Amino acid sequence: MPRQTRRTFLGGLAAAGGAVTLGSVGSLAQTDVADMSITRLSADKIEGVDLAAIADELTRKSIASLGGMQRFVKKGDEVWLKPNIGWNRAPELAANTNPDVVATLVGLCLEAGAKRVRVGDNPCHSARQTYRRSGIAKAVEAAGGEVVYLDEKRFKEYKLNGDRLDAWPLYKEIVDSDVLINVPVLKHHGLSKVSMAMKNLMGVISGQRSAWHQDLDLCLCDITNFLKPHLNVLDAVRALTANGPQGGNPSDVITPCVVAAGVDIVALDAFGAELMGHDPTTIKSVARGHAAGLGEIDYRKLTLKEMSI
DSSP: OOOOOOHHHHHHHHHTTTTTTOGGGGGGTTTOOOOOEEOOOOGGGGTTHHHHHHHHHHHHHHHHHTTTGGGTTOOOOEEEEEEEESSSHHHHHHHOOOOOOEEHHHHHHHHOOOOOEOOOOOOOSHHHHHHTTSHHHHHHHHHTTEEOOGGGEEEEEEEEEOOSSSSEEEEHHHOOOEEEEEEEEEEEEETTTEEEEHHHHHGGGGGGGGGGGGGHHHHHHHHHHOOOOOOEEEEEEEEOOOTTTOOOOGGEOOOOOOEEEEHHHHHHHHHHHHHHTTOGSSSHHHHHHHHSSSSOOOOGGSEEEEEEE
């Protein structure tokens, strides 16, 4: 992928979102409910912004556009938030999901009546290191959530009956949760071009994950079809534009200040692909997901709300 600057990225952002413009957040009526929302900070306000504060606001507005967290979480529900916590990287390097986005979602779930909100991932680096350095463990605990280090003994083999995967070990507590909220960060990936919502579900599995790389798009479709997350929230407060998935070079990170959310995982990934400068039909997991009936590749066909703040 060609190296992107803030200017070229924001140009792509405008093109990706040009079909729908609603203006300020305050103009959105509470009864005006969408199935996908895109909330961004106006380009002229990005420089010098407090990213922690804006991440919270972008997340809240995106969820409100969908009808609020109460649309997904009911009183007494056991909720699992699945961010990307895969890498021993600080938040500024955008290899993991923004901790402020995760903390806001924890708070919204508890406000909606969740009995418990657990947060966990099966990282590539040491979990103790990734949870701490990503900032997610501290943010989750401060918000009232429960940080879970996945125990290898609690993975269970499930029949996926997929086109590529017949069965695979998944984390039982994630599968058994009442509500699964998938919270990926938008970033470059050396194999899949982009890592987004479907790719983030690999953090639910155990076993020989490298075997998936031989037919990654089909494997992602199989796990998506089995898990069917209730809600997907795409963190593009920061975005890693090169050297993904773990990055490490600050010059590869930009701050588009966008949070998008929706019930259609393929549509959300299609939008994310456009933000990263790709035609969604060239991202194999997105194209195959659409062909398999997992979602709509043309996200503009959905009930869509787009806002600038």
